[in-house]
Amino acid sequence: MKVLWVCNIMLPTIARQLGVSYSNREGWLSGLLDRVVQEQLGNRIELGIAFPAGEEMGDLQRTMQLSENMSCRCYGFLENLDMPEIYDPALEKRFQDILGDFEPDILHVFGTEFPHSLACIKAYGRPERTLVGIQGLCSAIAEEYMADLPVKVQRQVTLRDRIKDDSIRQQQKKFKKRGEHEKEALLLAGHVAGRTDFDRAQTAKINPSAKYHFLNETLRGIFYHDRWKRTTCEPYSIFLSQGDYPLKGFHYLLQAMPRVMEQFPDTHIYVAGSNIIEVSTFKDWLKLPAYGKYLRKLIRENRLGDHVTMLGRLTAEEMKEQFLRTHLYVLPSALENSPNSLGEAMMLGVPCVAADVGGVHNLLTDGGDGMLYPAGDVDALADRIIEIFTKEAIVERFSDNARKHARMNHDADQNYYRLMHIYREIIA
Numbered sequence: 001m002k003v004l005w006v007c008n009i010m011l012p013t014i015a016r017q018l019g020v021s022y023s024n025r026e027g028w029l030s031g032l033l034d035r036v037v038q039e040q041l042g043n044r045i046e047l048g049i050a051f052p053a054g055e056e057m058g059d060l061q062r063t064m065q066l067s068e069n070m071s072c073r074c075y076g077f078l079e080n081l082d083m084p085e086i087y088d089p090a091l092e093k094r095f096q097d098i099l100g101d102f103e104p105d106i107l108h109v110f111g112t113e114f115p116h117s118l119a120c121i122k123a124y125g126r127p128e129r130t131l132v133g134i135q136g137l138c139s140a141i142a143e144e145y146m147a148d149l150p151v152k153v154q155r156q157v158t159l160r161d162r163i164k165d166d167s168i169r170q171q172q173k174k175f176k177k178r179g180e181h182e183k184e185a186l187l188l189a190g191h192v193a194g195r196t197d198f199d200r201a202q203t204a205k206i207n208p209s210a211k212y213h214f215l216n217e218t219l220r221g222i223f224y225h226d227r228w229k230r231t232t233c234e235p236y237s238i239f240l241s242q243g244d245y246p247l248k249g250f251h252y253l254l255q256a257m258p259r260v261m262e263q264f265p266d267t268h269i270y271v272a273g274s275n276i277i278e279v280s281t282f283k284d285w286l287k288l289p290a291y292g293k294y295l296r297k298l299i300r301e302n303r304l305g306d307h308v309t310m311l312g313r314l315t316a317e318e319m320k321e322q323f324l325r326t327h328l329y330v331l332p333s334a335l336e337n338s339p340n341s342l343g344e345a346m347m348l349g350v351p352c353v354a355a356d357v358g359g360v361h362n363l364l365t366d367g368g369d370g371m372l373y374p375a376g377d378v379d380a381l382a383d384r385i386i387e388i389f390t391k392e393a394i395v396e397r398f399s400d401n402a403r404k405h406a407r408m409n410h411d412a413d414q415n416y417y418r419l420m421h422i423y424r425e426i427i428a
Contacts, residue, residue: 001423004048004104006120008111011049014074017064018057028340029110031218035416037067045423048102050075050095052116059094061101073102077116084114085177091119099124106426109189111135112182127190129426133215134194136337137202139179140358145172147246147334148376149294156290168246168290186210191426195409196338196359213422218412219343220316228324228349228399236267236389239326239350241319241341244274246291249332249355252378254298257307259382264389268307270322275310323350328388334375336360346370346406349399353384363409369401 012030015022036047053060053076060076075098077091099107099120107124109117110133121130146154146168154168161167186192186206193215194200200212243250250271260267276292277299279285288296299308314322319341323329329345331354336342338359345352346363352370354360366372371388373380388395 001044001106001427002046002048002102002104003106003108003423004050004099004102006107006109006116007049007051008114010051010053010076013066014049014051014064020054020057028217028219031220031412032415032419033066034221035218035412037070039416045420046073048073048075048098048104050077050098050120052077052079052081052114061098075102079114079116081114085174087115087118087181089119091116092123095120095123105129106131106423109133109185112185113138113178115181118181118185118188121185121188127188130189131191131193131213131422131426132186132189134192134199134203134337137179137199138175138182139206140198140202141247141335142172142175142179144335144357145175145245145247147249147251149246149251149291153290153294156293158286158288158290158293160287160289166289171245182206191422193422194337196362198359198362199337213425215418215422216409216411216415217338217340217343218415219340219347219410222316222320223344223347224412226320226324226348227403228326228351230327230392230395230399232325233327234268234325235327236264237325237327238267238269238385239322239329239345240269240271240332241329241339242273243271243295244276244291247334249334250295251298252332252355252376252381253330254295254302254304254308255378256382256385257304258302259379260385260389261302261304261307263386267389268309269304270309270311270326272311272314272319272322275312278310319344320348323348326350328353328385330381330385331355331360332381333357338363343406343410346402347410349403351388351395351398352402353381353388355381363405364402365405368398369405370398 009023012022049072057076058078062074063071064074065071077094106129108131124130157167183206186203189210192203192210193213195216242248276289277295299305323345329350329352331342333355336358342363354364354372355375356372357375364370371384373384
């Protein structure tokens with residue numbers, strides 16, 4: 001069986017062999033690839049992997065060794081990842097070349113967020129052999145993107161926003177455009193792989209004739225080891241895995257903090273990902289986006305200047321270390337499908353509070369292995385944080401139950417066997 005994976009990033013194991021820098025985003029893909037490499041002899045899969053590459057590797061076509069017993073055919077293609085709302089028809093020609101060289105039995109496209117998903121599906125032209133794996137859903141994200149921001153903030157445009165044509169409202173429009181490409185891609189696919197009630201309902205609205213396959217994700221291997229302990233974490237510390245655009249809801253947490261600080265004045269927030277609030281020089285001030293300015297305003301008004309630390313981009317190892325020393329992981333997003341950061345936190349047993357949005361309830365059971373709260377309800381968010389910080393007994397129960405639930409959701413063996421079953425079903 002010849003399967004071509006089309007990915008949003010160059011996987012780290014390939015990048016290391018090529019000697020180029022790589023991203024730790026979508027680490028679950030590395031987890032899945034590791035499992036395929038382990039089991040490939042029994043299933044006889046011939047794997048090809050296509051991914052965005054820089055100018056120097058945009059036409060890459062090379063066989064690379066993944067293990068002593070398994071190799072794969074790697075393909076690069078050029079795509080402007082900074083402007084994913086723009087569709088480039090030239091991608092179709094590149095994928096025609098890739099597909100002609102590899103001749104796959106199945107095209108497996110991971111995600112719908114970038115134009116290459118539509119381009120490769122168009123070039124392949126075989127819906128009955130095309131499987132699209134759902135990650136986020138741009139069309140749904142566009143609807144919730146503003147996350148209750150005040151209209152005045154939505155309209156604000158900074159110098160940086162003007163230069164980059166990237167105001168908050170422009171960002172939302174870009175997601176709407178990406179959503180149009182996403183819908184077109186899903187309409188051309190015969191099979192969809194998802195894992196939540198939310199993505200099943202959303203994709204069925206777009207293409208009711210596509211066959212839906214349930215498939216959980218395998219996390220990065222490092223998160224399957226070690227566990228969180230209350231005795232070794234930093235008391236009253238809160239961790240956010242991302243906070244650089246409105247949908248992720250950093251502003252909700254900042255608005256909830258005054259009530260939390262009344263009872264727990266030592267509370268400290270740590271935020272991973274791009275730092276859009278740092279200002280050390282006048283030049284930094286000019287680079288601030290409107291959302292960054294709003295976050296700074298909330299921090300200043302709520303007197304949180306000494307209670308917020310921006311960590312920047314973290315490696316998998318650094319993320320794990322931060323999880324283990326965190327008292328509470330919070331997911332305040334306005335919309336999520338099945339965020340891997342929540343899965344990673346639960347796998348380690350970190351206490352979690354999350355907005356009840358999208359498919360989050362399929363990962364975390366409210367009152368069983370964590371706490372959910374109504375999306376956008378700042379008072380409810382504060383209540384859940386205070387409850388976690390106050391009631392030691394439920395924290396241990398949540399930690400144990402979260403690990404058990406996450407190990408079922410992200411069981412590498414079961415997810416791998418399920419994927420092979422889907423492939424065989426498509427072929428049959």
